[in-house]
Amino acid sequence: MENHIAIYALTAKGTETAHRLADSLRVDCYVLDRYAVETDIPFTSLKETVADSFSKYESHIFVAASGIVVRMIAPLLKSKDVDPAVVVMDQEGAFAISLVSGHLGGANELARLIGDKTGAVPVITTATDCAGVPSIDLIARDQGLTIGNIGLIKHINAAILDGEKVPVYDPDRFLDLSAYSDYFMMVDDFEVLSRSRCGIVVDWSVHNLPERVLPLYPRCLSLGVGCRRGVPADEILELVRSVVADNGIAFESMFCMGSIDAKSDEKGLLEAAEILGLDVKFFSAAELDEIEVANPSGMVMKHMGVGGVCEAAAMMLADAKQVLVPKTKSARVTAAIAKKI
Incomplete structure (x- = not known):
């Protein structure tokens, strides 16, 4: 599939917004059949269309009410590390709401991109973004590390939001945290992690980790x-x-x-x-x-x-x-x- 983004429109006004966005982004444009033009992919059932297309695209933009979108995608969601990005826009194109997979899926970035392209206001609700602090899942993703337990991300980010420095055991220094020294501290003693609220281990070796210690794996x-x-x-x-x-x-x-x-x-x-x-x-x-x-x-x-x-x-x-x-x-x-x- 050539395009990695799908956009869906249900109304005449929403179709206009979808087409404006399609002019500036490479997308496959799904439009309710009565409003579709030759370049669109027409559909009659949004539920059936989304069920078929959801896993085929990296990102989805819905020009529709958020409640409709939630009902459509809820049965299709699996995990934040594999779900595609989902952004919702109102039919006037005034707002772009990051709804699902804000960090790892890139929905926050997509909402901001839509804002840059169309003038829509990006609506970002992830706590770290709102607080202006780093998120470990984004740092790991950007530096090519594999997250070992996605469920532990919330403990790391919560500690950062509470103003605590998170200890990081990284013997080979795979993770560059030089820009985040206010939020993380490198430790050489593995046992420090067991005495801390949470922590991070960056290593290619298997460790018996305390309950709230996040493993990150360098692909080395x-x-x-x-x-x-x-x-x-x-x-x-x-x-x-x-x-x-x-x-x-x-x-x-x-x-x-x-x-x-x-x-x-x-x-x-x-x-x-x-x-x-x-x-x-x-x-x-x-x-x-x-x-x-x-x-x-x-x-x-x-x-x-x-x-x-x-x-x-x-x-x-x-x-x-x-x-x-x-x-x-x-x-x-x-x-x-x-x-x-």
Whole structure:
């Protein structure tokens, strides 16, 4: 789908507002059939249309009463970390109300953008925005960190709103809080978190965290995989999950999987990458052979023309000089993990 924003209009006046907005933003314009023109997508049932389109767009703008919108989208909402942005406008185009997914979904930003484009007044009700203080979910999103438990965001933001500094344990300094020193304090002692109202841990390792400590995962680890022909995805997944668990690694910190290009059509490998939610990149034997691996294999050299696949692929992806987790083998699969420097 080319456009990432859908706009919906139910009245003649609302259609005029939707068309004005469509002139300045790239949107798919859904209009009640009696008011639709050739460039619109006509509909007869808003409920059926929204049910079909809701998950297909990153953002939705409704030129309609907020009560109608709430009833339409309520059964479709899942979680603030996956729901699309929803903004509601009145048919005159005077206001743009951020209704759902204000932070992570970008509804607050969209409401402000609509205001810039049309002169509508953005209506933002998220507490941190109203108070003019930072929100940890936005900071994490903007710095490419994965939020481990979305339900803990409210405790961090509440402490900030109450004027408390939130302790942050970040041994590798993945999170840049230099602009937010009034709201967060870096700590080197992990135990400080258990004595605090709440806290944040930024790490690629798994920790046993106190109840109100938010884990943030830097996407800094690469997974290298080698396998024999015809190995099913389940066998690859079994080894990968074992390697991750045995080494105390948070899988949320994985950013990519790599292997040799001779396996680029290997069904089980591709299926495993899809199940794990990882993009997969393939390297030529010549590229992998440039990497000095800790555990070369004569068998791999014989069949692939390279000393090692999984360690070399992981290191190439991470631009690392060594592996974090060396080659681990099952009967027909090998896996290794490297970390970005």
